[in-house]
Amino acid sequence: MREIIQNIKYPGFILKCDEELILDSGKSLDKVEIAYQTYGKLNLDKSNAILVCHALTGDQFPAEKNPITKKKGWWDLMIGPGKTVDTEKYFVICSNVLGGCVGTTGPNEINPKTNKIYGIDFPTITIQDMVKVQKILIDELKIEKLLSVIGGSMGSMQVLQWAASYPESLRSIISIAGALKHSAQNIAFDEAGRQSIMLDPNWRKGNYLSEDTKPENGLSVARMIAHITYLSDAAFQKKFGRNLQEKKDLSFGFDIDFQVESYLRYQGKSFVDRFDANSYLYMTRAMDYFDVSEQIIKNKKSIISNKIRFLVVSFTSDWLFPTKESRGIVSLLNSIGSLVSSAEVVSDRGHDSFLLDEHQLFKITTGFLKGIKS
Amino acid sequence: MRNDYKIILDIIPSGSKVLDIGCSSGELLSLLNVKDDVQTQGVEINQEKVVTCLENGLDVVQGDINQILEDFPHNQFDYCILTQTIQTVNAPDKLLQLLKKVGKNIIISFDNSNYYKKVFNFSVKGSFDNLLGESHEDQWFNTENIHPCSIKDFTILAKKVGFTINETYDVKKNQRFLFPKAPSNIFCNEVLFNLST
DSSP: OEEEEEOSSSSSEEEEEOSOEEOTTSOEESSOEEEEEEESOOOTTSOOEEEEEOOTTOOSOOSSBOTTTOSBOTTTTTEETTSSEETTTOEEEEEOOTTOSSSSSOTTSEETTTTEEOGGGSOOOOHHHHHHHHHHHHHHTTOSSBSEEEEETHHHHHHHHHHHHOGGGBSEEEEESOOSBOOHHHHHHHHHHHHHHHTSGGGGGGTTTTTTOOOHHHHHHHHHHHHHHHSOHHHHHHHTTTOBSSOSSOOSSSSOOBHHHHHHHHHHHHHHHHOOHHHHHHHHHHHHHOBOHHHHHHTHHHHHHTTOEEEEEEETTOSSSOHHHHHHHHHHHHHTTOEEEEEEEOOSSOGGGGGSOOHHHHHHHHHHHHHHHO | OOHHHHHHHHHSOTTOEEEEETOTTSHHHHHHHHSTTOEEEEEESOHHHHHHHHHTTOOEEEOOHHHHGGGSOTTOEEEEEEESOGGGSSOHHHHHHHHHHHEEEEEEEEEBTTOHHHHHHHHHHOOSGGGTOSOTTOOTTTOSOOSOBOHHHHHHHHHHHTOEEEEEEETTTTEEOSSTTOOOOTTOSEEEEEEEO
């Protein structure tokens, strides 16, 4: 039994599932709930649906105003009426990922078996598990073939996983700032972030929610580390240089002297308000485990017979998911004989470019989507 | 339609997998796609041209010919096409070796530097510029055509790399040469080679 209800806590919808969800780890989850939001209208033959996959700290509100933060959605520049992903033409679906903290089953939700918050008892999940849950949602919406699945960063991982797992349900794939697998350097950054959280005394072995506290310092340092990897040397230099923060002289102490310090601390602090620390652990782990090449090769017949078209986009200054990784995706797709396009956008704004006002990214994506229709 | 495109469309049988290297805005790819069951892939360095290809539903990888072919798997394409490009790359010999791995058949066209008008101009005017290309903006110091070659030059290299020369065409005249293996013809301005590995 599955049912879709209006989401009371957050605007949008919740799909409630009754069946047991078996995970890659061998463990299972009961009564999974998927929080999602839609934009635009599904046409009569259900051929205009685009699934948008969010990145590590995203949510199911890419477009319009985010009802929780009251700020613009994380991909509002990309999605909306008349924009690249035009909601007057396409029906856009975006769900909070499994393990997330904005309404979909995750470590900060109640375990129906114990009636207690999951915390660290939540099973380890993978990108494939996240996609499995998205497929349930798409099936429930009775959409046989998605026009496209689009995502950047961790969203790109889900996108590639879709091609590997459910090629029969796709017409195209758009991978932005992504990779076939998480690199050793990226796993290292994730580990530094996780250690920062877990070494915070307020983490309480993952039970902080039931003990009414939060590992705020740990999570904010994790965010600071990660945020550095999202920008670039040039972006930092351009934004801050060595400018001092509201002072003329150095303090000769460890207070904030430089603007860049103030900025990073602000990024860390504001993140704590909107994100769950355990969710951060589970989702970074899912990214670490991601390595999709073999599955794509295994499923190549179906990828080719379904004539899935791939678009792979990278950015020149992205050192977290550099162009080299995107070239790896293109090379693999070529080797299995699939239909692949790629482009490298010139930008000095690092990995974050995929979320920013990058005119060429919009132009390339618009062109590709137009080509699918024709 | 450009003469070289006409010749290429005649050469490529239906059901082929084709890689067009330096595909520009995809004119040739679109023509090939109309043929039965031809699967095409393009490579182009200019992003605006890549976007035009995408809008027309073509599959195109953005990249520099000097590097990108190394990313392509071996023996993946029935035909690799390189029109008016070989003379612009850093190392034509290395490119030919890579092409030999990537494709089963290779179609290459370029301007013959031994064309009598060019040779005459060079002899009389004493300037290298006229040898380099059609465009008047091309001068020896700024031209993209950094490796001009004659039909004979190319024939020697193609054989050295291990290609079999199946056919050669005079593009401007839209004519196939009777003796494909020795077409050192000073009356041919633009030549097209159909090679196999």
